[in-house]
Amino acid sequence: MYNMKPLIIAGREFNSRLFLGTGKFSSNALMQESIVASGCEMVTVAMKRIELDDKEDDMLNHIISPNIQLLPNTSGVRDAREAVFAAQMAREAFGTNWLKLEIHPDPRYLLPDSVETLKATEQLVKLGFVVLPYCQADPTLCKRLEEAGAATVMPLGAPIGSNQGLRTRDFLSIIIEQSNVPVVVDAGIGAPSHAAEAMEMGADACLVNTAIAVASNPVEMAIAFKEAVIAGRRAFEAGLGEQSIDFTAQASSPLTSFLG
Amino acid sequence: MNIYLNGKAIECRASNIAQLHSELGLPPMVAIALENKVIPKAEWESTPLSEESHLVIIRMACGG
Structure with a gap:
């Protein structure tokens, strides 16, 4: 049986190349069900300041699992100084670096x-x-991030939550061609076909949130993304045929002498 | 004593961060900074609070 190559980030092996964000789900239960259905092994989480009268369900119970790498984000920070503070808080709170x-x-x-x-x-x-x-x-920035020791680069396809797809397609191709660290396409992926396209181009993984969380049926959409990421990666590993430079046909059947 | 938690003034009896964590009934996975310095869990017990201390306490939230 053919097995897709596992993805390795900072020494950790991932069998799934789909990462999920946990924002915008209508309930924690639905979020959990979608995470499980997607088969993903990495989920992003955010941080917020506690409020003492806050009685909301603790989302942690819905995502903590030995198979899942937590990826805290620094959303809300405005500069590097705030990001370093947020990172140190995240490391303390969630026990991950x-x-x-x-x-x-x-x-x-x-x-x-x-x-x-x-x-x-x-x-x-x-x-x-x-x-x-x-x-x-930005291919130059991605090289600089790699040189600075980033474990991956996560270039955007389009603005966060826009569902606009791979508007940065040509630059993503250059980034993928040049990168020595995994390239995760993050933000803007709005449909399974966008994720499949990123994977066919050779992206190492996709990070999806809004498109799954706001779907009419998030669990089914999580499955659709899982299948799209697998299909796209398989196609990339199988080696796609070259595109013609114009619309001239390239016959796929013999054209000679059938009817004499 | 009077301290500031996430910008709001509150009254507490705790005299160190570990006691405050327990007095407020906070979940285990939080991070606490005192005067904008992150205090590792191992140092909560030995980090005293004083009148007018400023603390930031964060917890996990949903996000992409």
Whole structure:
């Protein structure tokens, strides 16, 4: 039987190349069911300040499992200094040094600040964090993040939650071609076909949240994404045929002498 | 004594961070910073609170 290559990040092996975000689900139970259905082995979580009269269900009970790597994010920070503080808080709270670094001070497009992201990556790697930075689909930046010791790069397909797909397609291709660390396409993936396309291009994994969480049936959508990521990866490993440079047909059947 | 928790003034009896954690009935997986310095769990017991201390306490939330 053919087995897909496992993905290795910072020495940890992942059999699933789909990572899930935990935001926007209508309930923790539905989130948990979707995580299980997706087969994913890494989920992102956020942090918030406690409120003493907060009686909400503790989401931890719904996601803690030995098969699942928690990936705390730094959402809400505005610069590298705040990101380092948030990372240290996350490490204490969740007992993991893995971190989704995200610094997006602009509330309209939530686009990551490249200068602060690179600065924070350099500092956090020195502090012993496994840093997975959410970043612009900028090939030069991705190389700089790799040199700074990032465990992956996570370029965006389109703005967070936009479901717009791989608007940065051509730059993602260059990033994938050049990268020596896994490339995780994060943000903007709105349909299983977008995820399959990223995987066919050779991305190492996809991180999906909104498209699953806000679907009419998130559990079914989680399964659809799981299958799309597998299909796309299989196609990449199997080696896709080359595209013609124009619309000229390339016969797939013999054209000669059938009817004499 | 009077301390500031996430920017709000509260009254507490605790004299160190471990006691405050238990007095407030907080879940185990939280992180606590005192005067913007993260205090590792192993140091909660030995980190005293004083009048007007500023604390930040965070917990896990859903997010992408």
